[in-house]
Amino acid sequence: MTTLAHPVGHPTGISHERAHSPVLDWAWHAYATVLAAAMVVVGLIWDISWHMSIGRDSFWTPAHLLIQAGGVVAGLSSGYLALRITFAGSPEARASGVSFWGFRAPLGAWVCVLGCGAMLTSAPFDDWWHNAYGLDVRIVSPPHILLALGMIGIVLGALLRTLALQNVADGAVRQRAATLFAIASGILITIVAIVLLDDSGREEMHAGDFYRTLAKVFPVVIVAVAVAGRGRWPATTAAAMYMLMLAGTSWVLMLFPATPKLGPIYQNITHYVPIDFPLLLIAPAFAVDLVWRRVRDRPAWVASLALGVAFLATLVIVQWLFADFAMSHGRNWFLHADNFPYMRVPAEEPYSFEFRPLEPGEAGLVAQLSLALLYAALASAVGRAWGRWMTRVLR
Amino acid sequence: MIAASHIRRGARVALALAMGVVLAAHVGSPDVFWSGKAGPYPIDVIVRPPQVVPGIAEILVRAPDARIERVTVRPVYWRAGSKGAPSADAAKPVENAPGMYSGRLWLMAGGSYSVHVGVQGSAGQGIAVVPVAAVATGQLQLSGGLRILLVILGTLLVAGIVTAVYAAAGESQVPPGEPIPPARRTRARVAASIAAAIVALLVFGGAKWWNAEATAYRSTLYTPLRTRVVVRDSDGAPTITLRVVDTNFREGRVSALMPDHGRIAHLFLARVDSDGVLAHLHPEQVDFGTLRGPLPPLPAGRYRVFADVVHETGFQRTFVDSLTLAAPLAAGASHLDRDDAWFTGPLSSVSTAAPLGDQITLAWAGDSQPVVGRTGVLRFTLHQPSGEPAMVEPYLGMTGHAVVMRDDGKVYVHLHPSGTSAMASSLAFALRDRGDTTPDGRLRMGGAEMGMTTAQPVREISFPYAFPSPGRYRVWVQLRIRDSVRTAGFGVTVKE
Numbered sequence: 094m095t096t097l098a099h100p101v102g103h104p105t106g107i108s109h110e111r112a113h114s115p116v117l118d119w120a121w122h123a124y125a126t127v128l129a130a131a132m133v134v135v136g137l138i139w140d141i142s143w144h145m146s147i148g149r150d151s152f153w154t155p156a157h158l159l160i161q162a163g164g165v166v167a168g169l170s171s172g173y174l175a176l177r178i179t180f181a182g183s184p185e186a187r188a189s190g191v192s193f194w195g196f197r198a199p200l201g202a203w204v205c206v207l208g209c210g211a212m213l214t215s216a217p218f219d220d221w222w223h224n225a226y227g228l229d230v231r232i233v234s235p236p237h238i239l240l241a242l243g244m245i246g247i248v249l250g251a252l253l254r255t256l257a258l259q260n261v262a263d264g265a266v267r268q269r270a271a272t273l274f275a276i277a278s279g280i281l282i283t284i285v286a287i288v289l290l291d292d293s294g295r296e297e298m299h300a301g302d303f304y305r306t307l308a309k310v311f312p313v314v315i316v317a318v319a320v321a322g323r324g325r326w327p328a329t330t331a332a333a334m335y336m337l338m339l340a341g342t343s344w345v346l347m348l349f350p351a352t353p354k355l356g357p358i359y360q361n362i363t364h365y366v367p368i369d370f371p372l373l374l375i376a377p378a379f380a381v382d383l384v385w386r387r388v389r390d391r392p393a394w395v396a397s398l399a400l401g402v403a404f405l406a407t408l409v410i411v412q413w414l415f416a417d418f419a420m421s422h423g424r425n426w427f428l429h430a431d432n433f434p435y436m437r438v439p440a441e442e443p444y445s446f447e448f449r450p451l452e453p454g455e456a457g458l459v460a461q462l463s464l465a466l467l468y469a470a471l472a473s474a475v476g477r478a479w480g481r482w483m484t485r486v487l488r
Numbered sequence: 489m490i491a492a493s494h495i496r497r498g499a500r501v502a503l504a505l506a507m508g509v510v511l512a513a514h515v516g517s518p519d520v521f522w523s524g525k526a527g528p529y530p531i532d533v534i535v536r537p538p539q540v541v542p543g544i545a546e547i548l549v550r551a552p553d554a555r556i557e558r559v560t561v562r563p564v565y566w567r568a569g570s571k572g573a574p575s576a577d578a579a580k581p582v583e584n585a586p587g588m589y590s591g592r593l594w595l596m597a598g599g600s601y602s603v604h605v606g607v608q609g610s611a612g613q614g615i616a617v618v619p620v621a622a623v624a625t626g627q628l629q630l631s632g633g634l635r636i637l638l639v640i641l642g643t644l645l646v647a648g649i650v651t652a653v654y655a656a657a658g659e660s661q662v663p664p665g666e667p668i669p670p671a672r673r674t675r676a677r678v679a680a681s682i683a684a685a686i687v688a689l690l691v692f693g694g695a696k697w698w699n700a701e702a703t704a705y706r707s708t709l710y711t712p713l714r715t716r717v718v719v720r721d722s723d724g725a726p727t728i729t730l731r732v733v734d735t736n737f738r739e740g741r742v743s744a745l746m747p748d749h750g751r752i753a754h755l756f757l758a759r760v761d762s763d764g765v766l767a768h769l770h771p772e773q774v775d776f777g778t779l780r781g782p783l784p785p786l787p788a789g790r791y792r793v794f795a796d797v798v799h800e801t802g803f804q805r806t807f808v809d810s811l812t813l814a815a816p817l818a819a820g821a822s823h824l825d826r827d828d829a830w831f832t833g834p835l836s837s838v839s840t841a842a843p844l845g846d847q848i849t850l851a852w853a854g855d856s857q858p859v860v861g862r863t864g865v866l867r868f869t870l871h872q873p874s875g876e877p878a879m880v881e882p883y884l885g886m887t888g889h890a891v892v893m894r895d896d897g898k899v900y901v902h903l904h905p906s907g908t909s910a911m912a913s914s915l916a917f918a919l920r921d922r923g924d925t926t927p928d929g930r931l932r933m934g935g936a937e938m939g940m941t942t943a944q945p946v947r948e949i950s951f952p953y954a955f956p957s958p959g960r961y962r963v964w965v966q967l968r969i970r971d972s973v974r975t976a977g978f979g980v981t982v983k984e
Binding site: 114115116148149185188189191192193194200203204206207210211213214217218221224225226227228234235238253257261352353354355356357358359482485486487488 | 540541542543544563564565567568571572573574575577594596597624627628630634637638641642644645648649651652655656658659660661662663664665694697698701702705
């Protein structure tokens with residue numbers, strides 16, 4: 094029998110048996126939002142590959158359609174849920190959502206609606222931007238940021254929906270919800286990794302700057318997932334999901350023919366060019382999962398420092414060695430290190446297989462890693478706080 | 489004639505843009521008109537470049553030959569050559585317009601492009617090379633409707649984010665069905681207030697960012713290089729010197745100039761305060777950024793100066809300036825080139841034939857009431873008393889030259905029967921694609937000039953063009969007859 098971990102309608106907080114809850118009736122919506130988030134992120138990976146291989150952009154490219162379809166699935170399913178709960182839900186069902194401008198639905202559904210709204214708003218804005226300032230002159234532009242915020246909204250919505258289910262359910266449902274939460278977290282890590290793509294190239298992986306950048310961001314998500322997940326290895330599962338999603342999409346894309354439709358073309362391209370092989374985040378995520386079990390009850394600063402050290406040390410060791418390997422043995426379908434986009438000038442190719450030398454005035458490795466450690470500890474503290482907040486999401 | 493509806497549609501698009509009036513080659517006349525042959529097939533091409541780069545150009549091809557089965561279009565960027573260009577796209581037949589094809593050209597980098605128009609049919613296949621300059625020329629304004637839509641959606645989003653944070657910090661943490669404790673409600677209000685402040689900061693920062701992007705974009709808009717024009721007396725003959733002031737140009741950080749019709753520059757002087765006066769001169773290049781040449785005996789007055797040059801990249805450029813002649817210039821014609829020509833007569837109307845001397849006349853044969861965007865308007869008939877066609881000799885490799893200028897000088901274009909492109913541009917692309925460059929990148933141009941070489945009997949001459957905007961225009965046509973360059977001037981009013 095499925096039960097609820099948190100009692101419903103019992104102000105004293107003393108648990109009592111629950112036969113059923115409306116929260117469990119809405120489990121389909123958690124699946125729908127995770128599916129929507131996955132569509133958005135796979136679409137995004139496809140879109141980047143499209144820009145590297147084919148180039149010609151329009152609203153109607155298949156990658157864009159997949160992203161928009163993800164937005165529509167999230168928006169419509171959430172909107173439907175909100176309308177059903179508000180106008181056709183039992184008093185108990187209505188009491189299980191949060192209030193939003195007079196309507197009632199789970200928090201994750203509202204975040205999905207907002208994400209969908211941001212994506213919709215970005216469409217006419219981006220179209221105008223292209224006409225006003227040129228077609229995709231810059232990846233980072235106000236309408237693209239709005240679109241990215243919309244996508245992140247949908248992923249966060251999926252995360253919140255799976256969280257609420259995980260935190261409220263018990264037994265088998267909770268296990269499934271915990272897995273679903275780890276998958277949603279993996280999607281979130283993927284989108285964060287895509288945002289950092291420009292700063293995390295292979296040629297950067299022996300530079301302190303690379304680790305400093307990653308240490309600022311990834312521990313926030315990975316530690317939060319480790320803290321909030323109710324599965325056995327939440328952060329590890331999430332990081333594995335990220336790696337599988339990124340590499341898997343790339344491996345599939347590479348099977349399909351593609352030729353550049355924009356010039357100037359400097360590479361002979363016959364199939365989709367994939368984005369870089371994912372970072373080996375599974376290793377630091379595993380370390381974080383392990384360490385969190387031991388520091389769970391320690392003071393915040395001790396826990397954060399331990400988590401930061403575990404994350405950074407594992408990342409440096411694994412990624413550093415992997416980079417060496419990828420430089421020398423990366424030119425194959427598995428690691429696809431020779432993934433040059435059509436506009437890549439051949440003269441620049443050798444630089445892709447050399448580590449970037451230290452620039453004049455740039456701090457040395459030890460100084461950069463020390464700073465990275467500080468960032469990793471601070472990011473872990475933020476992640477810990479966020480994770481603890483997530484454990485309390487019940488609607 | 490290319491269907492006017494298609495051109496008008498484009499004109500509407502152009503009008504929707506608050507576009508700049510200055511373009512790389514020519515002034516205020518962005519569309520490229522090209523007329524010639526692709527293999528055995530005669531074709532007419534119009535390219536409407538985008539106002540922003542990267543952007544999408546529209547291309548219309550008129551290929552009336554019944555043997556034609558397929559028309560393709562392909563933009564080739566100067567730096568990459570045809571090896572680095574994407575595969576050609578099939579141009580789509582235009583509905584209800586037999587022989588018309590339309591397509592889109594993705595111009596992804598600023599600078600010189602050649603558009604390869606491929607034609608295939610039962611008589612074989614051929615390619616026409618049409619030079620197109622991709623430069624940012626205008627800035628799109630945010631329309632009222634879109635502005636309102638974005639404000640409404642933006643407001644809803646901001647309010648939604650604040651509400652979501654309020655729910656996240658409050659009700660979402662309360663077990664289903666329980667009331668929200670007052671302390672949590674307070675905490676939620678604090679969180680929502682902080683979120684509102686952060687979102688407000690983000691919106692403010694986003695607006696600043698947008699303004700910075702718009703400013704950065706404006707700095708990429710094409711503007712003519714600054715020049716200085718001076719008239720001096722040199723060896724008893726008045727001389728004009730046009731000096732490019734722009735440092736990049738002066739220091740040779742742009743590609744070298746190449747001769748067009750054997751001349752490094754084609755300089756036109758058109759008097760502001762009188763309809764008819766025009767001079768077409770060919771100064772020499774004294775140094776990289778200086779053009780100098782003798783002036784004919786022109787009357788006093790204020791003149792607009794337009795100098796057309798072609799870079800070795802095939803990029804056509806027009807320098808724009810003005811000068812004032814306080815007194816009429818003395819005749820110093822002995823220094824003038826045989827291709828230099830000037831005209832001081834009155835303008836003819838569309839209904840009056842213009843005299844060319846020796847009782848030969850040139851009459852306007854295009855629309856008597858020209859409208860914006862309509863092609864086929866610049867047609868002229870040549871008459872001589874005997875009724876025989878006049879023998880027209882090559883003038884700078886062409887049957888004729890036409891200059892179109894709006895009275896306010898905001899539109900200026902130098903045309904040939906082959907269209908708006910300089911012959912040198914096509915040549916540069918042809919040489920480039922054969923890889924015919926020297927190690928330092930300079931093109932070997934020697935002896936490569938083509939064009940008309942012998943006199944031909946001519947009854948009618950036309951220039952592919954469509955007026956880009958309404959207003960009062962002057963149109964000059966220049967032909968060489970009996971070893972003398974003859975100029976006819978017309979005044980026309982172009983309506984919307």
